[in-house]
Amino acid sequence: MIALNSPIKPNLKKLQKYLEKVNNNGWYTNFGPLHDELTDKLQEYLGVQNLLLVSNGTVALQLAGRALRIKNLVTTPFSFVATTCAYKWQKDIVSFVDIDRKSYNLCPEAVSRALDQDTALDAIVATHVYGNPCDVEAFESLSNEKNVKLIYDAAHTFGVKINNQSVLNYGDASTLSFHATKVFHAVEGGAVVFKDKQHFQIAKRMINFGIEPGKGIVETGINGKLNEYQAAVGLVNLEQMDSVLQHRAELFSQYTAGLQDVVELPEWHSKANFNGAYMPIKLKNSQQASKLIQKLTESNIQSRAYFSPALDSVFTDCKNHGTPHSDAVTDGILCLPLHVDMTNKDIDKVVNKIKGSGVV
Missing domain, CATH: 3.90.1150.10 (Aspartate Aminotransferase, domain 1)
Known part of the structure; x- marks a missing residue:
């Protein structure tokens, strides 16, 4: 059998050492030391800043939207169901526009027409389909010209670069999935890379029930954190x-x-x-x-x-x-x-x- 997919397998000996650290620390979740280590190593490996680890790729999409305060978005019909579900689940308004026939990615011209027709739209959510980057320059221009936020579903793009720069550095936010089926995985998990530190800080507060250390609950949040066992798998897999x-x-x-x-x-x-x-x-x-x-x-x-x-x-x-x-x-x-x-x-x-x- 030639299987459609086969997740990378973490080295069990190396994983065991990380899991022993977790047990010895007695720190299993809530921004633990392995969580922070994986954050630092991923930022270095991918060439990004303001990377926030989260519990899965769907939460990453939702979190990006909430941190950027979007409510009315235009997106692609040609993507995995999570791209649309993430926003419909939290009652955002979703509109579909066409893709480019050659790249299969969201079409900038179609998005531009939609933004002209519907001035209530406040965001573009584009998927880098199959790991093939969108026309990021065209979308950047659209985002600036129309004053709308730009989010990329970058679940397929781990390690992808444009002109030797990570594709994750484009847009206001790019989201990753670390599901077991992805190129890089932590069994489950994900991340959001934000352009601005301010949005990163808002999102980090949101995934901890809206709690800001020293100030208490400052807004409505959820539990969207990556735990230490997931971080351990991510650290081992990152080595290969x-x-x-x-x-x-x-x-x-x-x-x-x-x-x-x-x-x-x-x-x-x-x-x-x-x-x-x-x-x-x-x-x-x-x-x-x-x-x-x-x-x-x-x-x-x-x-x-x-x-x-x-x-x-x-x-x-x-x-x-x-x-x-x-x-x-x-x-x-x-x-x-x-x-x-x-x-x-x-x-x-x-x-x-x-x-x-x-x-x-």
């Missing part, structure tokens, strides 16, 4: 990230070389590196994709129609500014196996099965 990212990027490039003349592939940001988070391909339609999934399954190769369905077809109560490109991409999208346990021979097998499937 150089080799993980290099291997995944090599596998991604091998896939791309083998399939670029066979199926449609998203157009990648020209100034960004690859982290091999996902291997998306686009078939002519969902029927063709289903046939290929069946052919691959017969060869013990897992695949998944991801992202499908489009979120505007699920959350029909949201305002829709028109999403023909998203509809077209959703109709036939497919993700192939890509993870650190795969080999070059595995990639060759998948590519050859696709070419010989009689479907494409």
